[in-house]
Amino acid sequence: MMLLPPTTEMYRALVERDASFEGLFYACVRTTGIFCRPTCHARKPKPENVEFAGTIQEALHRGYRPCQLCEPMSAGPAAPNWLAPLLDEIKRDPDLKLRDQDLRARGLDPVQVRRAFKRGFGMTFQAYQRACRLGTAMKALHGGARTLDAGLDAGFDSDSGFREAFAKVFGDAPGRARDTALLVASWIETPLGPMLAIAGDEGLELLEFVDRRALETELRELGRKWKRAIVPGDHAILDRTAAQLSEYFAGARRAFDIPLKLQGSPFQIAAWQALCDIPYGETRSYADMARRVGSPGAVRAIGRANGQNRLCVVVPCHRVIQADGSLCGYGGGRWRKQWLLDHERGARVRPTV
Numbered sequence: 001m002m003l004l005p006p007t008t009e010m011y012r013a014l015v016e017r018d019a020s021f022e023g024l025f026y027a028c029v030r031t032t033g034i035f036c037r038p039t040c041h042a043r044k045p046k047p048e049n050v051e052f053a054g055t056i057q058e059a060l061h062r063g064y065r066p067c068q069l070c071e072p073m074s075a076g077p078a079a080p081n082w083l084a085p086l087l088d089e090i091k092r093d094p095d096l097k098l099r100d101q102d103l104r105a106r107g108l109d110p111v112q113v114r115r116a117f118k119r120g121f122g123m124t125f126q127a128y129q130r131a132c133r134l135g136t137a138m139k140a141l142h143g144g145a146r147t148l149d150a151g152l153d154a155g156f157d158s159d160s161g162f163r164e165a166f167a168k169v170f171g172d173a174p175g176r177a178r179d180t181a182l183l184v185a186s187w188i189e190t191p192l193g194p195m196l197a198i199a200g201d202e203g204l205e206l207l208e209f210v211d212r213r214a215l216e217t218e219l220r221e222l223g224r225k226w227k228r229a230i231v232p233g234d235h236a237i238l239d240r241t242a243a244q245l246s247e248y249f250a251g252a253r254r255a256f257d258i259p260l261k262l263q264g265s266p267f268q269i270a271a272w273q274a275l276c277d278i279p280y281g282e283t284r285s286y287a288d289m290a291r292r293v294g295s296p297g298a299v300r301a302i303g304r305a306n307g308q309n310r311l312c313v314v315v316p317c318h319r320v321i322q323a324d325g326s327l328c329g330y331g332g333g334r335w336r337k338q339w340l341l342d343h344e345r346g347a348r349v350r351p352t353v
């Protein structure tokens with residue numbers, strides 16, 4: 001995944017149907033809820049009605065569906081004919097969860113399906129399904145205040161499809177979920193792709209890139225294990241998070257000042273707190289972190305706790321690397337970890353050094 005070209009440049013390419021931008025961005029049309037290739041022959045939207053996504057996955061996460069004219073999800077040699085019936089089926093029912101045996105029952109080879117998706121759309125079949133499911137639920141979140149003002153009243157109720165999709169991903173809406181603290185979810189744009197932020201009065205509880213594989217599991221955990229009901233909306237802590245993230249990505253902020261609600265085992269919490277002590281622009285090894293929490297032998301457990309961090313970027317798990325300097329895994333994708341470390345290193349370099 002790459003960062004997007006400047007918006008004016010993308011809009012020009014869209015209007016001129018510039019084929020050299022093919023694959024670099026997708027145009028998401030707010031008024032119709034569909035996404036297009038730059039070269040689509042449909043009438044072009046006004047600038048204020050279009051937003052741009054770097055990948056198909058991102059467009060799906062924003063709740064857009066593929067255009068039937070330029071077919072971003074099916075044209076080209078990358079999407080073979082045998083895949084078409086499956087794509088149609090999922091398009092009709094985005095919540096459809098197909099396992100390997102379901103694919104075999106349709107005469108499809110799961111390995112081939114996985115490969116064709118990865119090659120054609122830059123994501124696995126599982127990631128595609130996840131993107132469709134999440135996308136429906138995320139629609140209102142990234143749509144901004146207009147939709148959210150309606151909140152649980154008009155907007156939420158009148159669109160029962162959305163309500164259902166939202167409940168499926170975020171757990172039961174309040175009313176049915178008694179004795180649960182209320183959390184508010186919102187969508188935050190960053191140069192590395194959109195993030196989902198969830199906060200309550202006690203602090204920020206989740207901040208993740210929307211395409212993170214573990215996101216659905218984390219949301220289920222918040223709901224069931226930690227007894228939190230999640231609704232779309234605005235919250236002062238979320239505003240603060242968005243503002244500080246924007247400063248961070250602009251290179252104007254090195255530390256976050258946001259109340260965090262860490263929920264986990266005492267070991268996990270100690271591990272996450274230790275992460276917050278790693279200064280901006282520096283890195284530590286897993287062994288360093290294990291010593292830091294007083295369990296030098298617990299290197300693997302430290303790795304696991306890092307992977308379970310739900311507060312991406314603000315609890316800087318990206319600052320932990322292998323002893324030999326290699327990056328190893330990152331929930332938000334290794335390219336993001338590299339980007340964050342480069343970003344922090346770059347901002348640190350001063351002429352006096």
Ligand SMILES: [Zn+2]
Nearest residue numbers: 036040067070
């Ligand atoms: Zn189109």
